[in-house]
Amino acid sequence: MTASPGRRRLPPAERREEILKAATELIAASGFKGVTLEAFAAACGMTKAGLLHHFRSREELLIAVLERRDTLDLTSVVDTLEPAPDAATARAVMSGFVRRNLAQRSLVQLYTVLSAEALDPAHPAHAYFRTRLHEGRAMLERYLLAWHPHPGPAAVDLLAFLDGLQLNWLRDDGIDFLAQWEAFADRFFAA
Amino acid sequence: MTASPGRRRLPPAERREEILKAATELIAASGFKGVTLEAFAAACGMTKAGLLHHFRSREELLIAVLERRDTLDLTSVVDTLEPAPDAATARAVMSGFVRRNLAQRSLVQLYTVLSAEALDPAHPAHAYFRTRLHEGRAMLERYLLAWHPHPGPAAVDLLAFLDGLQLNWLRDDGIDFLAQWEAFADRFFAA
């Protein structure tokens, strides 16, 4: 149990990244409330106190984990993103998300669980998810603007279906997430 | 804090029902993980130990709460249910659920949070939610059988959209749950 070479000292930036990475995996496997500070620390071969030197509280760690994933996702999307904000691009981006999420099921589950916990206004990540939702919807709406007569409700429809399908896929991996999405998108983007 | 007339002794069935009812309200207000055994008990004017006489553990209480709501929901649906298992009936039932859920937001939130927590196979309610999902889908599929060329995927579509829309409504009460659902259903059941 004791670390073999005694103490391992890292520069803060590097250590933070190591902690965030480990925490993300742990949370994805067991949810946030299922993992203790001690466990987060142990996964990096350190102690609670050591970890709390970098993140002042459990809550701060959680937020950092979320923001990190956002950054990574955003990067990946922006790379693929064609400049044109039209419906076809919107569909392509959404299909991209589906494919991406198919390959990282446990991480998707993490997000689902956290965002459900965070429905409680007192939850540390409540504001985070709310903001995120609004931004996502606004962005999608812009993409549909020139094409759909009611871009607002249309954006809600799309996001709702995607969220719901993903949720049902998490509940029952018998569902063909991608095929089901593509079929829906075919119909949706036909009109 | 002390109960005025000392001790209140109830027959088990009655007491169980009282506990379940109170627990449902508490959970709906603060989530499951946010309420302690003590709080559940206090809401009925008893102590933890007294409550644990009726439910051997916190976990057992949770399951009982879920099953009770199912029973109530089912009753309410069956009452309204016309015998014909056709698409129109399916839509009517689903609209009924939307209306019903609109009026009990916090309870819906409870279900959402619990079912997300329960994505973890180790969760006490995992099997419960999985079974529930399968039964619901099978039932809906039967209703679509005579009308839709692909009742299976259609049922998944419907449930996914409903789940997702509800989730987004919980996240942002600016969404018009009912109108958005009816518009979607109009299109879906038009073909």
Add this chain to the structure above:
DNA sequence: TAGGTTATCTACCGTTTGGTAGATAGCGTG
């Protein structure tokens, strides 16, 4: 090599929580 900075550790605290053991009292029945 000496000294300072700080990343990390050991040890501890206070609280909360689920659960248990044994005493007590309300109710039905003989």
Add this chain to the structure above:
DNA sequence: CACGCTATCTACCAAACGGTAGATAACCTA
């Protein structure tokens, strides 16, 4: 009225957890 059953209570426990205080050691620089 006496007795037994059991619903309920009081008192307690052990474990888990988030967080803190102060000691210690790894690295950088002069």
